[in-house]
Each structure stands twice: as structure tokens, then as C-alpha cells.
Amino acid sequence: MDTDFMLHPDTDISWFDQAACKGLTHVFFGPAAERPERRVEREAIASSYCLACPAMMKCREAARLNREHGFWGCENDEERAYAGFAPRSPSRRSVIKARDEARKRDLANSAS
Numbered sequence: 770m771d772t773d774f775m776l777h778p779d780t781d782i783s784w785f786d787q788a789a790c791k792g793l794t795h796v797f798f799g800p801a802a803e804r805p806e807r808r809v810e811r812e813a814i815a816s817s818y819c820l821a822c823p824a825m826m827k828c829r830e831a832a833r834l835n836r837e838h839g840f841w842g843c844e845n846d847e848e849r850a851y852a853g854f855a856p857r858s859p860s861r862r863s864v865i866k867a868r869d870e871a872r873k874r875d876l877a878n879s880a881s
């Protein structure tokens with residue numbers, strides 16, 4: 770896992786050495802303009818690694834905290850966005866839609 774980037778200061782990195790996805794970047798991050806059908810297939814394969822990974826929950830938490838792109842902790846961009854942790858600059862419409870739905874939900878919850 771590449772750690773040469775700026776992480777949120779509260780990020781727990783103790784799990785990096787346990788990552789089951791070492792050397793599999795191409796499975797967890799799609800190419801530009803990846804076709805939706807191909808992305809679904811790729812993410813299903815990524816999911817199988819995550820479900821067997823001892824670091825899954827810590828990985829998910831770190832990806833949410835750092836507003837990551839890609840497949841982390843058994844969550845894709847849409848799932849993270851819907852959980853309220855959209856990637857910093859979402860490009861796919863489905864991610865933007867999930868982010869906006871989460872914002873509306875959170876606003877409605879805070880008003881009630």
C-alpha cells in the first residue's frame with residue numbers, strides 16, 4: 770500500500786501490513802472511463818478479498834476519513850458516498866447522486 774500521500778491526522782495505519790490486497794491495485798482501482806459492467810465485475814472480485822481481510826473495518830474507516838476513491842473495506846465510491854463520506858471530487862454521476870442523497874437525508878434528520 771502506498772503511504773506517500775497526505776493522510777488525515779486521525780488515520781489509523783496499524784492495519785496496512787495486514788492488507789490482503791497488496792499487489793492488486795488494478796482490482797481495487799478501475800481505469801479511467803471503465804464500463805459499468807466491468808466495474809461491477811471488478812468490484813465483486815475486490816469484495817472477495819475484503820471479506821477475507823483481517824483489516825476490513827479499519828480499512829473502511831480510513832477510507833471514509835480520507836474521502837478516498839476506489840474500493841476500500843468492501844465499499845465502493847457509491848456506498849461510501851451514501852454513508853456520508855463521498856470521495857473528495859466524485860466524477861461518476863452515481864457517486865454524486867449518492868452523495869446528494871446522503872446530504873438530503875442528513876439534513877432531514879437534523880431538522881427532525
Ligand code: SF4
Nearest residue numbers: 788790819822825828
Ligand atoms: S479490506 Fe479490502 S481494500 Fe482494505 S486492506 Fe483489506 S483487502 Fe485491501
